[in-house]
Amino acid sequence: MVDKQGEGARGQPATSAWSVPAGRRTDEWSKCVVRIAEHSDRAAFAKFFSHFAPLIKAFALSGSSLSAAHADELVQEVMLKVWQKAAGFNPEKAAASTWVYTIARNCRTDMFRRLQKFDTQLEAEDVGFELEGDEPTMALHASRGAVRVRELMSDLPQDQAQILAKVYMEGKSHSETAAELGLPLGTVKSRVRLAIQKLQVFMDAGSEE
Amino acid sequence: MVNHHPDTNTLLEFAASSLPAAQSVVVSTHLQFCSECRQRLAQLESLGATMFEDAEPVDINPSLFDNVLARLDEVQDDRAANDANASTMSWTVKQIRKGNLDELQWKKVTRSLRIADLGDIDGAAEFSLYHIAEGGSIPQHNHSGTEMTLVLQGGFSDESGSYHAGDFITREAGDIHAPTALPGGDCICLAVLESPLRFTRWHHRWLSPLLQLRAG
Numbered sequence: 001m002v003d004k005q006g007e008g009a010r011g012q013p014a015t016s017a018w019s020v021p022a023g024r025r026t027d028e029w030s031k032c033v034v035r036i037a038e039h040s041d042r043a044a045f046a047k048f049f050s051h052f053a054p055l056i057k058a059f060a061l062s063g064s065s066l067s068a069a070h071a072d073e074l075v076q077e078v079m080l081k082v083w084q085k086a087a088g089f090n091p092e093k094a095a096a097s098t099w100v101y102t103i104a105r106n107c108r109t110d111m112f113r114r115l116q117k118f119d120t121q122l123e124a125e126d127v128g129f130e131l132e133g134d135e136p137t138m139a140l141h142a143s144r145g146a147v148r149v150r151e152l153m154s155d156l157p158q159d160q161a162q163i164l165a166k167v168y169m170e171g172k173s174h175s176e177t178a179a180e181l182g183l184p185l186g187t188v189k190s191r192v193r194l195a196i197q198k199l200q201v202f203m204d205a206g207s208e209e
Numbered sequence: 210m211v212n213h214h215p216d217t218n219t220l221l222e223f224a225a226s227s228l229p230a231a232q233s234v235v236v237s238t239h240l241q242f243c244s245e246c247r248q249r250l251a252q253l254e255s256l257g258a259t260m261f262e263d264a265e266p267v268d269i270n271p272s273l274f275d276n277v278l279a280r281l282d283e284v285q286d287d288r289a290a291n292d293a294n295a296s297t298m299s300w301t302v303k304q305i306r307k308g309n310l311d312e313l314q315w316k317k318v319t320r321s322l323r324i325a326d327l328g329d330i331d332g333a334a335e336f337s338l339y340h341i342a343e344g345g346s347i348p349q350h351n352h353s354g355t356e357m358t359l360v361l362q363g364g365f366s367d368e369s370g371s372y373h374a375g376d377f378i379t380r381e382a383g384d385i386h387a388p389t390a391l392p393g394g395d396c397i398c399l400a401v402l403e404s405p406l407r408f409t410r411w412h413h414r415w416l417s418p419l420l421q422l423r424a425g
Contacts, residue, residue, distance in 0.1 A: 049274055054266030061267060072273055079277045101258035109226040120230055120330045121296035127233035128226065129240045131251055146259045168257045169264065173227040174218060189218045196217055201252050
């Protein structure tokens with residue numbers, strides 16, 4: 001997923017997602033964010049940084065979508081937003097990891113925009129949708145989904161996993177993905193739908209299409 | 210009750226932030242109407258977060274943390290500066306999301322049709338609001354690109370069905386339709402077109418330049 005192994009992937013056996021229960025991890029990082037919000041706790045911020053900054057950098061470098069210098073800039077921007085937005089985080093409504101992922105995703109889109117990819121002066125937050133978690137079961141379903149998704153991820157055929165990685169980690173549209181892989185757009189679309197079905201992302205999924 | 214939704218591919222591109230800006234505005238406005246899609250978005254974002262968490266961590270230069278610490282106190286000032294620089298498009302999008310449609314610049318096109326051109330935006334040949342008077346219609350046209358439409362108010366019907374407030378409709382290139390506002394009130398739609406519309410009836414050809422407000 002990260003093709004910059006040369007940058008130095010570090011061995012952190014304890015952070016292997018497969019061995020640590022998602023619930024406990026979520027709890028730990030959520031507590032950090034709450035302490036940042038309530039006490040401007042720099043120690044909690046340092047702890048949060050040491051875990052998430054390397055993941056944000058990995059996200060930034062996925063598919064070489066950003067240079068190493070821009071990746072570092074992105075890490076700084078995202079962590080500053082974590083500090084700034086911590087008060088808006090509600091641990092009952094979302095996992096801290098999902099919260100920081102959406103910040104990283106928005107910051108990267110804004111950086112793509114600044115770096116040439118788009119012309120319109122708009123920020124990702126202008127056109128995005130901030131889930132309030134107002135539906136009572138939403139966070140529960142989403143986090144339960146994440147546990148199940150991890151179990152199913154390893155069985156996903158390589159061609160589907162590769163496309164999901166391009167779409168999520170590299171931030172590529174379906175048509176960019178199709179062009180890069182030399183596949184028809186329709187094939188990319190149907191592989192994405194198959195992957196979503198296999199991962200049972202939609203828990204109480206009614207109709208898929 | 211919303212009956213027509215963005216498909217899985219569109220919602221996933223939105224969740225991964227790879228949908229162009231104009232299409233994202235249409236999807237996010239649909240989300241204001243639709244709790245079902247909000248649930249699906251939460252699940253798709255959670256999948257993205259899972260992949261993010263499972264990425265192979267990449268080493269961070271320790272000086273980066275010091276840089277961030279040194280900047281923690283300047284954050285508030287930055288935010289104030291950003292607000293002052295908010296662009297016209299950012300303002301326009303806010304009016305749509307708040308439903309302040311009268312704030313926008315409307316042009317009368319026919320007796321029953323008014324259009325607000327929302328301006329240049331990434332990913333769109335045309336990004337507009339359509340106001341169709343009760344019982345009025347938009348001349349029959351086909352698309353040379355994908356069109357996404359969201360009904361904001363009232364409803365319309367065309368060859369394939371009837372649509373009401375909150376419904377999200379995708380028309381692929383080549384689909385021909387002539388939307389007519391349903392009885393009971395005016396219909397307002399937000400629409401984004403990938404590339405220009407072409408009218409199929411000769412006597413409406415004069416309309417094309419008006420409707421293709423942003424034909425590239």
